[in-house]
Amino acid sequence: xxxxxxxxxxxxxxxxxxxxxxxxxxxxxxxxxxxxxxxxxxxxxxxxxxxxxxxxxxxxxxxxxxxxxxxxxxxxxxxxxxxxxxxxxxxxxxxxxxxxxxxxxxxxxxxxxxxxxxxxxxxxxxxxxxxxxxxxxxxxxxxxxxxxxxxxxxxxxxxxxxxxxxxxxxxxxxxxxxxxxxxxxxxxxxxxxxxxxxxxxxxxxxxxxxxxxxxxxxxxxxxxxxxxxxxxxxxxxxxxxxxxxxxxxxxxxxxxxxxxxxxxxxxxxxxxxxxxxxxxxxxxxxxxxxxxxxxxxxxxxxxxxxxxxxxxxxxxxxxxxxxxxxxxxxxxxxxxxxxxxxxxxxxxxxxxxxxxxxxxxxxxxxxxxxxxxxxxxxxxxxxxxxxxxxxxxxxxxxxxxxxxxxxxxxxxxxxxxxxxxxxxxxxxxxxxxxxxxxxxxxxxxxxxxxxxxxxxxxxxxxxxxxxxxxxxxxxxxxxxxxxxxxxxxxxxxxxxxxxxxxxxxxxxxxxxxxxxxxxxxxxxxxxxxxxxxxxxxxxxxxxxxxxxxxxxxxxxxxxxxxxxxxxxxxxxxxxxxxxxxxxxxxxxxxxxxxxxxxxxxxxxxxxxxxxxxxxxxxxxxxxxxxxxxxxxxxxxxxxxxxxxxxxxxxxxxxxxxxxxxxxxxxxxxxxxxxxxxxxxxxxxxxxxxxxxxxxxxxxxxxxxxxxxxxxxxxxxxxxxxxxxxxxxxxxxxxxxxxxxxxxxxxxxxxxxxxxxxxxxxxxxxxxxxxxxxxxxxxxxxxxxxxxxxxxxxxxxxxxxxxxxxxxxxxxxxxxxxxxxxxxxxxxxxxxxxxxxxxxxxxxxxxx
Numbered sequence: 089x090x091x092x093x094x095x096x097x098x099x100x101x102x103x104x105x106x107x108x109x110x111x112x113x114x115x116x117x118x119x120x121x122x123x124x125x126x127x128x129x130x131x132x133x134x135x136x137x138x139x140x141x142x143x144x145x146x147x148x149x150x151x152x153x154x155x156x157x158x159x160x161x162x163x164x165x166x167x168x169x170x171x172x173x174x175x176x177x178x179x180x181x182x183x184x185x186x187x188x189x190x191x192x193x194x195x196x197x198x199x200x201x202x203x204x205x206x207x208x209x210x211x212x213x214x215x216x217x218x219x220x221x222x223x224x225x226x227x228x229x230x231x232x233x234x235x236x237x238x239x240x241x242x243x244x245x246x247x248x249x250x251x252x253x254x255x256x257x258x259x260x261x262x263x264x265x266x267x268x269x270x271x272x273x274x275x276x277x278x279x280x281x282x283x284x285x286x287x288x289x290x291x292x293x294x295x296x297x298x299x300x301x302x303x304x305x306x307x308x309x310x311x312x313x314x315x316x317x318x319x320x321x322x323x324x325x326x327x328x329x330x331x332x333x334x335x336x337x338x339x340x341x342x343x344x345x346x347x348x349x350x351x352x353x354x355x356x357x358x359x360x361x362x363x364x365x366x367x368x369x370x371x372x373x374x375x376x377x378x379x380x381x382x383x384x385x386x387x388x389x390x391x392x393x394x395x396x397x398x399x400x401x402x403x404x405x406x407x408x409x410x411x412x413x414x415x416x417x418x419x420x421x422x423x424x425x426x427x428x429x430x431x432x433x434x435x436x437x438x439x440x441x442x443x444x445x446x447x448x449x450x451x452x453x454x455x456x457x458x459x460x461x462x463x464x465x466x467x468x469x470x471x472x473x474x475x476x477x478x479x480x481x482x483x484x485x486x487x488x489x490x491x492x493x494x495x496x497x498x499x500x501x502x503x504x505x506x507x508x509x510x511x512x513x514x515x516x517x518x519x520x521x522x523x524x525x526x527x528x529x530x531x532x533x534x535x536x537x538x539x540x541x542x543x544x545x546x547x548x549x550x551x552x553x554x555x556x557x558x559x560x561x562x563x564x565x566x567x568x569x570x571x572x573x574x575x576x577x578x579x580x581x582x583x584x585x586x587x588x589x590x591x592x593x594x595x596x597x598x599x600x601x602x603x604x605x606x607x608x609x610x611x612x613x614x615x616x617x618x619x620x621x622x623x624x625x626x627x628x629x630x631x632x633x634x635x636x637x638x639x640x641x642x643x644x645x646x647x648x649x650x651x652x653x654x655x656x657x658x659x660x661x662x663x664x665x666x667x668x669x670x671x672x673x674x675x676x677x678x679x680x681x682x683x684x685x686x687x688x689x690x691x692x693x694x695x696x697x698x699x700x701x702x703x704x705x706x707x708x709x710x711x712x713x714x715x716x717x718x719x720x721x722x723x724x725x726x727x728x729x730x731x732x733x734x735x736x737x738x739x740x741x742x743x744x745x746x747x748x749x750x751x752x753x754x755x756x757x758x759x760x761x762x763x764x765x766x767x768x769x770x771x772x773x774x775x776x777x778x779x780x781x782x783x784x785x786x787x788x789x790x791x792x793x794x795x796x797x798x799x800x801x802x803x804x805x806x807x808x809x810x811x812x813x814x815x816x817x818x819x820x821x822x823x824x825x826x827x828x829x830x831x832x833x834x835x836x837x838x839x840x841x842x843x844x845x846x847x848x849x850x851x852x853x854x855x856x857x858x859x860x861x862x863x864x865x866x867x868x869x870x871x872x873x874x875x876x877x878x879x880x881x882x883x884x885x886x887x888x889x890x891x892x893x894x895x896x897x898x899x900x901x902x903x904x905x906x907x908x909x910x911x912x913x914x915x916x917x918x919x920x921x922x923x924x925x926x927x928x929x930x931x932x933x934x935x
Contacts, residue, residue: 105149179291185300189827195333200268203299229269231278237784242281283319294324301332326847337367340445340828352488353428364416376406381432458511471516471683499525517544526555534672538707544682572615591656614680716820741801
């Protein structure tokens with residue numbers, strides 16, 4: 089009720105005028121006096137009127153004393169009076185920044201805990217104040233997810249929506265139990281929803297509070313946020329509350345993933361870990377802890393009492409000797425797992441200011457040895473021999489692929505279902521491709537399969553262009569033009585080919601440069617109609633027959649799911665030799681030369697082995713399941729159709745004990761995916777059904793707590809087959825990179841960038857005083873006005889209740905009549921004006 093409660097002791101001063109009046113009454117004593125007897129006779133006739141004047145004077149002096157003390161003590165309790173007069177209500181909208189940088193613990197507590205404490209202080213204060221106060225609380229993460237889901241109403245995304253504040257602490261209990269979310273987000277969506285909420289609000293006053301950590305990445309140039317704040321600037325007071333402490337150094341693991349390769353049980357896999365220094369100074373001797381969580385055939389039941397159900401196996405730690413400010417380094421290590429299945433790799437850093445980015449996890453899906461289809465029409469099988477000997481060298485070397493060599497007649501009867509059993513398809517100098525085979529290959533690649541072409545002199549250009557390159561099919565990167573002989577090499581150039589693009593297909597050879605191809609020779613290769621390629625600038629003339637190429641294939645269709653064409657290897661005259669492009673969910677590699685030794689000797693060079701191994705890894709990885717999901721992405725699980733029970737159990741990533749969540753297939757959205765192409769990845773050639781659980785949908789229907797879906801770490805699905813057998817599938821959930829930089833914007837810079845929005849910063853350390861002073865300004869003005877008014881009334885009453893001698897001119901005019909209330913002028917020196925002013929009601933002379 090008061091800004092300065094100590095000064096309320098001054099209300100005792102209100103009794104001073106009353107005490108003075110009583111003291112004056114005690115000083116009276118009776119003494120015979122003829123003149124006073126005359127006055128008493130007059131007084132008896134006007135007693136009630138005199139008492140009324142003196143009582144009003146006394147009350148005005150009491151009111152003056154009370155108003156003076158209330159003004160000095162900072163009285164803020166005018167709410168009920170204002171409410172009685174005009175029905176005034178105040179709406180407080182609190183927007184909580186709960187992006188994961190709010191987990192910064194540079195101070196004694198996290199920034200998000202400080203924001204919650206600020207919210208609690210505000211609620212307690214408003215509960216003590218008079219008037220009607222309504223509270224709306226909205227977290228930025230819920231607002232961002234709701235916006236992504238197409239939700240426009242702010243009350244749907246708010247944790248509290250226009251709730252009347254009472255003394256009950258349960259009002260904000262649910263909000264106080266929350267923690268900083270793992271999302272990378274800003275305040276734009278929350279402000280936009282708050283603006284929409286306030287447009288239809290009927291409150292007399294509106295206050296919007298932005299509780300954030302004001303990191304530089306979000307607040308250095310907040311154009312979109314400023315645009316949304318301008319919508320509420322004229323209707324509400326905008327107050328900014330800084331909840332973070334001084335920025336501290338922070339290290340983060342920005343990526344942990346298996347290197348693109350053949351992921352097969354019994355074959356070593358390289359894992360890459362990236363660490364970045366977001367601090368302002370260098371750090372030395374950074375240790376990265378690493379471990380594996382194995383999910384073999386023996387792991388079939390969940391362990392809610394443990395952080396994970398799999399078997400943990402520690403790996404040697406990795407040390408980074410030095411890491412400069414802003415520097416990011418990549419460390420690699422190998423893991424070897426003999427059992428197939430989906431396993432997990434976890435890496436972590438020592439604890440620092442921001443804990444959530446110190447750990448990262450990924451899964452490692454390992455399959456059994458997979459088959460690859462090799463089609464070669466050469467009677468000697470030279471091309472198939474070169475591919476097979478690299479992919480399956482025999483002995484103790486295991487690449488993970490088992491080539492199945494067939495002739496082109498095999499293509500006449502292929503279907504998407506028969507191709508689903510192969511992880512990749514290699515077509516070596518196949519003369520023609522029929523429409524049926526082309527359609528099956530098209531669906532296979534779109535569904536995630538890998539396809540490699542080796543185009544020799546037996547290829548029928550016309551048939552290839554008609555069946556493989558069209559407006560709705562692009563199994564080749566472009567139409568075939570002609571066989572192009574190699575022109576003379578430039579002076580000083582000894583190799584026939586050069587690396588031309590940063591591609592994983594030749595990444596191991598990149599450090600050696602073009603000299604590694606010095607022994608590779610090309611006499612001829614196919615020239616393709618790459619519209620944006622440098623081959624068009626080489627001056628090569630083409631003799632394409634009119635009608636060979638479908639005109640619709642000259643330009644890419646809008647509905648064609650084709651990525652850009654990359655050229656890892658070219659001839660020295662600029663003609664592309666190796667091309668790669670993504671198509672649908674699959675990948676295609678095209679080599680513009682055969683493997684029979686007629687055009688090139690590349691198959692006898694060691695670089696061909698490296699190229700083919702990298703190509704096989706590139707083709708296989710298209711069908712590989714993802715190794716991690718971001719916290720706000722849908723969570724998907726692929727199941728062979730009609731093999732599993734309709735009930736699934738989800739164990740979220742958390743410290744034990746973990747609470748299992750049972751879900752039916754009705755709770756999960758079916759994305760309609762029944763692709764046969766994913767069968768090779770799963771080891772099941774049957775149809776796959778993919779179910780998903782979206783955090784955005786969880787915001788709307790509320791059937792699942794969205795926090796359990798977005799918690800980073802290692803979660804687990806428990807699947808039950810129709811025969812009663814259970815299976816555990818780990819799911820790695822990771823945060824998005826972008827919130828680890830803890831550098832902060834200065835308050836003056838934030839206010840400058842928000843202009844012309846009228847906003848002010850409130851120090852959360854003096855939150856109560858500042859807020860209450862702002863809320864009591866109107867009351868103080870009213871008190872000051874009343875003080876001046878009552879002072880004027882007191883002076884008028886004092887003058888009215890006092891005795892005043894008649895003017896000299898009136899005395900000279902003759903004696904007055906002896907009516908009641910008349911007093912001779914000669915008695916004026918005997919009367920006591922002060923006693924009348926203080927309420928002398930006895931009429932006795934003051935001694």
